[in-house]
Amino acid sequence: MQPTDIRDPRYFHKVVDCQWACPAHTPVPEYIRLIAACRFTDAYMINWESNVFPGILGRTCDRPCEPACRRGRVEKEPVAICRLKRVAADYKDDVRSRLPKKAAKTNGKRVALVGAGPASLTVARDLLPLGYEVVCFDGDPQGGGMMRTQIPKFRLPETVLDEEVNYILDLGLETRFGQRIDSMKALLGQGFDAIFVGSGAPRGRNLEIPGRQEAAANIHIGIDWLSSVSFGHINRIGRRVIVLGGGNTAMDCCRTSRRLGGDDVKVVVRSGFEEMKASPWEKEDAMHEDIPIFNFLVPKEFTHKGGKLTGIVFEKVKAEYDAKGRRNLVPAGEPPVHMECDDVLVAVGQENAFPWIERDIGIEFDKWNMPVVDQATMASTLPHVFFGGDAAFGPKNIIWAVAHGHDAAISIDKLCHGEPVGDRPPPMVNLFSQKMGIHEWSYDNDISNDLRFKVPHRPKEIALKDVRLEVELGFDDKLAFEEAQRCLNCDVQTVFERNLCIECDACADICPVDCITFTHNGTEADLRSRLNAPSKNLTQDLYVSDALKTSRVLVKDEDLCLHCGLCAERCPTGAWDMQKSLIQMVHAGHECRSRSSA
Numbered sequence: 001m002q003p004t005d006i007r008d009p010r011y012f013h014k015v016v017d018c019q020w021a022c023p024a025h026t027p028v029p030e031y032i033r034l035i036a037a038c039r040f041t042d043a044y045m046i047n048w049e050s051n052v053f054p055g056i057l058g059r060t061c062d063r064p065c066e067p068a069c070r071r072g073r074v075e076k077e078p079v080a081i082c083r084l085k086r087v088a089a090d091y092k093d094d095v096r097s098r099l100p101k102k103a104a105k106t107n108g109k110r111v112a113l114v115g116a117g118p119a120s121l122t123v124a125r126d127l128l129p130l131g132y133e134v135v136c137f138d139g140d141p142q143g144g145g146m147m148r149t150q151i152p153k154f155r156l157p158e159t160v161l162d163e164e165v166n167y168i169l170d171l172g173l174e175t176r177f178g179q180r181i182d183s184m185k186a187l188l189g190q191g192f193d194a195i196f197v198g199s200g201a202p203r204g205r206n207l208e209i210p211g212r213q214e215a216a217a218n219i220h221i222g223i224d225w226l227s228s229v230s231f232g233h234i235n236r237i238g239r240r241v242i243v244l245g246g247g248n249t250a251m252d253c254c255r256t257s258r259r260l261g262g263d264d265v266k267v268v269v270r271s272g273f274e275e276m277k278a279s280p281w282e283k284e285d286a287m288h289e290d291i292p293i294f295n296f297l298v299p300k301e302f303t304h305k306g307g308k309l310t311g312i313v314f315e316k317v318k319a320e321y322d323a324k325g326r327r328n329l330v331p332a333g334e335p336p337v338h339m340e341c342d343d344v345l346v347a348v349g350q351e352n353a354f355p356w357i358e359r360d361i362g363i364e365f366d367k368w369n370m371p372v373v374d375q376a377t378m379a380s381t382l383p384h385v386f387f388g389g390d391a392a393f394g395p396k397n398i399i400w401a402v403a404h405g406h407d408a409a410i411s412i413d414k415l416c417h418g419e420p421v422g423d424r425p426p427p428m429v430n431l432f433s434q435k436m437g438i439h440e441w442s443y444d445n446d447i448s449n450d451l452r453f454k455v456p457h458r459p460k461e462i463a464l465k466d467v468r469l470e471v472e473l474g475f476d477d478k479l480a481f482e483e484a485q486r487c488l489n490c491d492v493q494t495v496f497e498r499n500l501c502i503e504c505d506a507c508a509d510i511c512p513v514d515c516i517t518f519t520h521n522g523t524e525a526d527l528r529s530r531l532n533a534p535s536k537n538l539t540q541d542l543y544v545s546d547a548l549k550t551s552r553v554l555v556k557d558e559d560l561c562l563h564c565g566l567c568a569e570r571c572p573t574g575a576w577d578m579q580k581s582l583i584q585m586v587h588a589g590h591e592c593r594s595r596s597s598a
Helices: 009-015 017-021 028-036 041-050 054-060 081-089 118-130 158-169 184-188 224-228 248-259 281-288 399-416 475-485 506-510 524-529 567-570
Strands: 108-116 133-138 176-177 195-196 219-221 240-244 264-268 297-303 308-321 326-330 337-340 343-346 386-387 428-433 492-494 515-520 543-544 552-555 576-584
Touching: 009 017, 009 428, 009 576, 028 041, 028 081, 028 475, 041 054, 041 081, 041 428, 054 081, 054 158, 054 219, 081 475, 081 524, 108 337, 118 133, 118 158, 184 195, 184 386, 184 506, 195 399, 219 224, 224 281, 224 343, 240 308, 240 386, 240 428, 248 264, 248 281, 248 343, 308 343, 492 552, 506 515, 524 543, 567 576
Parallel strands: 108 133, 108 195, 133 176, 195 386, 219 343, 240 264, 240 343
Antiparallel strands: 297 308, 308 326, 308 337, 428 576, 492 576, 515 552, 543 552
């Protein structure tokens, strides 16, 4: 293998697993250290630069960063990265003086946003300080999109939502709320230099089985029902409720039902419990509120009497797998199951709906009736129309919408300056030594088996009485400090200087996870077979040095390294150093353009 080039910004970016896994690439270890130091406002601003909605995401994010967390190499549970983000939001000072200001003058370019959800708001956040005139259209009376209409207030208080949405509105966003776009062709005729579509996946899937029309009065589409609850149009539901579906929307529906009068609420899912799309913590919260989940039941018929819903008939199924491991649900051969209920909430998925985009204007759609969108630039086949969030690739999470918004803003900025939108700037990476003495570092590198701390919840008997009362209370500053201490500082890298190495092998001897090996070079597959510890994760790189004096090379498996610094402490010549890698993604603006146009 060739020696590792640590000048490539992607190398250490991948090593910071949590930041690499985050779609918006938030510098997770950096803000966690700031929280541990009680610098909550600084931690908030680091989050705000990348994920835009720290208080919102600290309560609602799908947490792609946590499965990647290196704490999982030490024990089962990762660091509570998401809930620490909320701590920064809860304990920060007034940040308005640190936010960008409305541009003093416009740059003459006009951008339209369709939808006021997280993707569109991110585009606005990035472009408004650069002097763009940005106009946002949305059929709802307030901004926030699905964050406002689909996430219950007991998970996301309105005060938190309003605060972070208003940070963006206050940058000078021109809002045309209550104005739905019915024709892309008409919008194109208004002379905008670029259009961004962030309209979400606004249509819930229906379930057309016998009895659907006869019992329609008590069968509700989940996301529409949640929206009606959010805006105060619905404030009660029947005593017996069945929620169909196994995703996060289904969990929100069943928990909301418990607060609106449903004391016998069930969730029924086609798949097995482990295959449910809902996040594990969402399922746990539902079951904690006495909501049972029934699996491997397929709805076959809505039963009714005199025009009133009486229940659902289900077929019991089981999972069978073919030779390629693909799952099929087949009848289990058991009698049908009839469950009585007063209301049904259908949460079996969401669909994109683009009846307002004419098919003769140059925007191509695929066989699933989704726009053809470039995954890097968010560009459609019509050069100045971009898509993001659920409107681009189907339903995902808020953090994905934010990432799409950043990418689209770069594309729009480059387009408006006459540059190719596909020319994407790399992230910026700076390395800083953390050495404070021969064996001392400027960060806490102690490795201990600290179990994850639980986030306090409001007592169930109180929480279930109010649909707007937040259930999770969040970490206080003391618990936040303890949880932050579990972070392994994976952004502090082990940087090796070959010329100082005397090949004493002391670093390999002291490594607690045997991730360091001195051996003769070879192909990657060959090296991985000769390391001191099994190298199972092929997606993470090997760190390979230049040839040493004995012609051996040093090889470190980045997947196993805990960044504890013991190798650097043990090294008698200082061949190892612990250097913090601060990785910052490039956003729209001068830094993303070529020198001539900037």
